Amino acid sequence: MNAKQMDRLATLFFYLVAILIVCTLIGLLGFILFKGISYISWDFLTEAPGSYILGEVGGIAPMLFNSFYLLILTMIITLPIGIGGGIYMAEYAKPTRFTKFLRLCMEVMSSLPSIIIGLFGLLLLVQYTGWGYTLAGGALALTIFNLPLMVRVVEQAITAVPKDQKEASLALGITHWQTITKIMLPVALPGIVTGTILAAGRIFGEAAALLFTAGMSSPNLDFTNWDPTAVSSPLNPFRPAATLSVYIWKVNSDSLSTQTAAIVSGGSAFILICVVLLFTIFARLLGKYIYRRLTSS
């Protein structure tokens, strides 16, 4: 075989790999979306869950709310720390042993099995603190593997800012900190926003870390009571909260009726996938929009 034929063969091979990946994705999404959409109804989205053990389908409203609320709580914790850490790693950390060690720690942290983080959360955030299963505990557990991701997102976005722009600003007699806030962060913003939303998609679908921290049940929520200290208030961060992913797992393991389990998890999976897809698309659009706003006025 000569070099040209080899080249053609390699090209063909890579095309096939690409097609395989796309087909797998489309097949998977298509299957879930196609199967799931028939279970979706207004009631399914807005009702509380039924007694699924006995075969009642009910709705997923509280779980859907819990998933979003937990995501917001997690972001409130991780965003400031993640941005601070990212700026530190990109701009202030000197290449010392300590910095290398810090990087290693973050890599280990982000690759910890999520069930282990869940167990750790059970010990520390549920039992030791005496909170029981809470949204706050869930958010802190999610923070453990979201934080390294956020730090990396911010660090990469800031490192990608052309060095020239940083120097041009510094050379104008502008302090390092002002250069970071006025030039580098705005230029890095599209990258930070895109990365954050993609990370949010991962949190939104997480189940294992939440089983033993945010718990597998929700109290009866009163969606008219928005006082965050009330027990039945959806906003109370110290209440147990099953998220959508956890609910899928729970229904499948507990329900006596395989049909009910199929309906509930099929519908929930549909919603979960839709939300994550929307996050992904939204991330791209928003990133592009901010970049355009920034580069033209």
Added chain:
Amino acid sequence: MLVVDQFNVYYGEKHALNNISITFSSKTVTALIGPSGCGKSTLLRSLNRMNDYIPMFRADGSIRLGKTEIYDSKTDVVSLRKRMGMVFQQPIPFPLSIYDNIAYGPRIHGIKQKKQLDAIVEKTLHQAHLWDEVKDRLHASALGLSGGQQQRLVIARVLAVEPEILLLDEPASALDPISTEHIEQLILSLKENYTIIVVTHNMQQAKRISDQTAFFLHGEIVEAKETDILFQSPNDQRTERYLSGQFG
């Protein structure tokens, strides 16, 4: 007046500048010439301490700007840089409007009034010979300008913080001949008010715009004197060989 006296720079083990002494008089243009890696940019970036960010960078000797000892630990680097505007090889507008690019420095240095900012923008754009080309689109993105216009915008941005000295690091080497001519004329007109130090690869350019020329080789100044004299009768054989294009 900017006086460099027995100044040395090391990057780790590498001795990048060796015992440099040169004086930059007020309102003159000095050209720093020499082959790549000879240390001319290193000297330029040492003047406003932009090399501070390079790991392993170390300097000794003295550089004085007026009464300020630049490498004294008590020297405020930020206000020092404000006194020395720097322009880089690549035109680097910030991803902001033309107006905001220029107003960026003054705003951070405390000028808030729109009238004052307007005046600064107009004045510096005039100084940079750019006003007529952009006066109708001050609020359009600076990224839409041509390379030559961007470089003049960068010069206007630098002038807006009112420096005493302009450090130009090959300001025209990324530009086409017509833009280069614009920049050269600009340098000559700015000479009336500023001390200008320009690094260039282009010997003809050095000849056209500078009063004093310093020839660098391997981290040393081989020869520094009035441009006409240096080009007509260089003392050192290496200078002569470089100027006649035998190496470089």
